[in-house]
Amino acid sequence: xxxxxxxxxxxxxxxxxxxxxxxxxxxxxxxxxxxxxxxxxxxxxxxxxxxxxxxxxxxxxxxxxxxxxxxxxxxxxxxxxxxxxxxxxxxxxxxxxxxxxxxxxxxxxxxxxxxxxxxxxxxxxxxxxxxxxxxxxxxxxxxxxxxxxxxxxxxxxxxxxxxxxxxxxxxxxxxxxxxxxxxxxxxxxxxxxxxxxxxxxxxxxxxxxxxxxxxxxxxxxxxxxxxxxxxxxxxxxxxxxxxxxxxxxxxxxxxxxxxxxxxxxxxxxxxxxxxxxxxxxxxxxxxxxxxxx
Amino acid sequence: xxxxxxxxxxxxxxxxxxxxxxxxxxxxxxxxxxxxxxxxxxxxxxxxxxxxxxxxxxxxxxxxxxxxxxxxxxxxxxxxxxxxxxxxxxxxxxxxxxxxxxxxxxxxxxxxxxxxxxxxxxxxxxxxxxxxxxxxxxxxxxxxxxxxxxxxxxxxxxxxxxxxxxxxxxxxxxxxxxxxxxxxxxxxxxxxxxxxxx
Numbered sequence: 001x002x003x004x005x006x007x008x009x010x011x012x013x014x015x016x017x018x019x020x021x022x023x024x025x026x027x028x029x030x031x032x033x034x035x036x037x038x039x040x041x042x043x044x045x046x047x048x049x050x051x052x053x054x055x056x057x058x059x060x061x062x063x064x065x066x067x068x069x070x071x072x073x074x075x076x077x078x079x080x081x082x083x084x085x086x087x088x089x090x091x092x093x094x095x096x097x098x099x100x101x102x103x104x105x106x107x108x109x110x111x112x113x114x115x116x117x118x119x120x121x122x123x124x125x126x127x128x129x130x131x132x133x134x135x136x137x138x139x140x141x142x143x144x145x146x147x148x149x150x151x152x153x154x155x156x157x158x159x160x161x162x163x164x165x166x167x168x169x170x171x172x173x174x175x176x177x178x179x180x181x182x183x184x185x186x187x188x189x190x191x192x193x194x195x196x197x198x199x200x201x202x203x204x205x206x207x208x209x210x211x212x213x214x215x216x217x218x219x220x221x222x223x224x225x226x227x228x229x230x231x232x233x234x235x236x237x238x239x240x241x242x243x244x245x246x247x248x249x250x251x252x253x254x255x256x257x258x259x260x261x262x263x264x265x266x267x268x269x270x271x272x273x274x275x276x277x278x279x280x281x282x283x284x285x286x287x288x289x290x291x292x293x
Numbered sequence: 294x295x296x297x298x299x300x301x302x303x304x305x306x307x308x309x310x311x312x313x314x315x316x317x318x319x320x321x322x323x324x325x326x327x328x329x330x331x332x333x334x335x336x337x338x339x340x341x342x343x344x345x346x347x348x349x350x351x352x353x354x355x356x357x358x359x360x361x362x363x364x365x366x367x368x369x370x371x372x373x374x375x376x377x378x379x380x381x382x383x384x385x386x387x388x389x390x391x392x393x394x395x396x397x398x399x400x401x402x403x404x405x406x407x408x409x410x411x412x413x414x415x416x417x418x419x420x421x422x423x424x425x426x427x428x429x430x431x432x433x434x435x436x437x438x439x440x441x442x443x444x445x446x447x448x449x450x451x452x453x454x455x456x457x458x459x460x461x462x463x464x465x466x467x468x469x470x471x472x473x474x475x476x477x478x479x480x481x482x483x484x485x486x487x488x489x490x491x
Contacts, residue, residue, distance in 0.1 A: 001408040001409070001410045002408055002409045002410070003405065003406060003407065003408045004405065004407075005408075005409050007409055007425055007466065008404075008407040008408060008409060008425060008426070008427055011407075011425055011427045011463060011466050012404055012407065012427050012428070014304045014307065014338075014466065015303055015304055015338045015339050015340070015371070015372070015427060015428075016303075016339075016340070017302070017303060017304060017305070017306075017339075018300070018301070018302040018303060018305065018339070019302045019303075019339070019340060019343055034342060035346075036346075037302075037342070037343045037346035037347060038343065039302055039339065039340040039343045040340070074342065074383070074398060074399065075340050075342055075343070076340075076404060076428065093405065096403045096405055097403075097404075098403055098404035098405075098428070099404065121405045122404060122405050123404065251343070251346070251347070252347070252350065255300075255301050255302060255323060255347055256323060259323075
């Protein structure tokens with residue numbers, strides 16, 4: 001019996017497809033998320049909107065919170081470590097979390113290098129803004145990819161930009177003649193082998209979720225129609241006025257993303273969505289998506 | 294033949310491409326109205342709690358139970374096997390209950406314990422079947438009438454009952470079509486084809 005193989009790491013992400021992964025900060029939140037139909041939860045000390053507001057250095061959550069959440073729900077539990085902080089990742093693996101998000105939402109521990117994720121039995125998900133960044137993370141061992149978006153803003157514009165960049169990058173590679181792939185790999189800053197693989201298959205070798213700014217059921221369905229395999233919702237649920245209702249509605253809109261009548265139905269009377277932020281109003285040094293490379 | 298693949302959440306596309314490789318049409322099913330004119334149903338891997346919530350919210354549970362009671366062929370993998378079981382301890386909903394089996398969820402542990410292993414499945418003929426087990430369940434108890442198709446050590450990981458087929462692992466994550474072909478033969482009642490595996 002072989003554990004920690006590429007197949008079981010990328011395979012778990014395949015089982016999460018069509019689902020919603022919700023940020024939670026307490027076991028009570030986790031229970032609400034599970035009841036609403038979340039396919040996994042992300043255990044955190046603070047949701048991104050609060051991390052943004054608090055400032056300072058954001059780190060891996062206290063293991064007490066993570067284990068309390070793992071003891072509360074039967075769905076997979078993910079947790080975040082800082083970019084490049086492989087010891088936080090080792091700690092999360094020893095706690096038995098089901099997925100690690102090497103996340104730009106936390107303050108990076110290394111400005112040059114991401115974690116070499118092949119060394120771990122636990123699978124990793126990483127954020128990206130375009131195809132080159134996605135392929136660099138996959139080369140390092142990420143078994144799942146997500147857009148970075150701009151977390152904690154309730155503004156979908158960056159997630160849309162990143163998803164279109166990834167999908168457009170794939171279509172471009174597919175259409176290219178083979179003899180142009182080496183130069184394109186150089187331009188993307190991505191390994192040639194993966195570039196050839198995308199050219200041949202016309203899709204990423206791993207699951208790609210949307211994340212960063214999803215606040216409404218329609219946001220979730222938008223990202224699905226743009227080609228996301230599923231959706232992460234961070235602050236959008238527990239910063240809204242009615243988390244239970246919003247959580248259920250986002251789950252339904254993600255499953256029925258091609259059915260506007262159902263999206264309309266689930267969007268009724270949800271109360272106030274989380275307060276949003278205009279990306280242009282955020283000072284450049286406070287943007288999360290530019291962390292990592 | 295037209296096979297429905299329950300598409301509420303999980304590895305739907307993988308099953309549809311396995312069926313396509315067997316020259317069979319697989320269609321995603323999200324609403325009760327889509328259950329008509331199907332020859333069989335596949336319940337894919339995914340999160341069983343998520344799938345069950347959407348099954349009951351969109352009123353699919355009862356029609357599928359009804360189909361199952363009429364002997365309609367259903368193939369469940371991983372979460373699908375959990376949903377087909379009659380009894381699943383610490384589940385906060387009533388499963389479909391189409392097979393007389395008791396299933397234990399996450400029987401091998403969490404994701405770090407997920408594994409691959411070669412399995413012996415006599416019904417599929419010679420040669421092992423590569424099993425991909427992801428936070429996998431096992432069949433703890435099987436009533437008479439349930440035929441055990443595969444064991445891993447003491448754990449029952451695949452079984453059939455009438456035209457119902459269930460496995461704890463994910464044939465849809467391999468390129469081995471034998472389990473899906475076995476199900477199609479089961480669904481069409483093609484006993485001769487079934488014996489061809491032996």
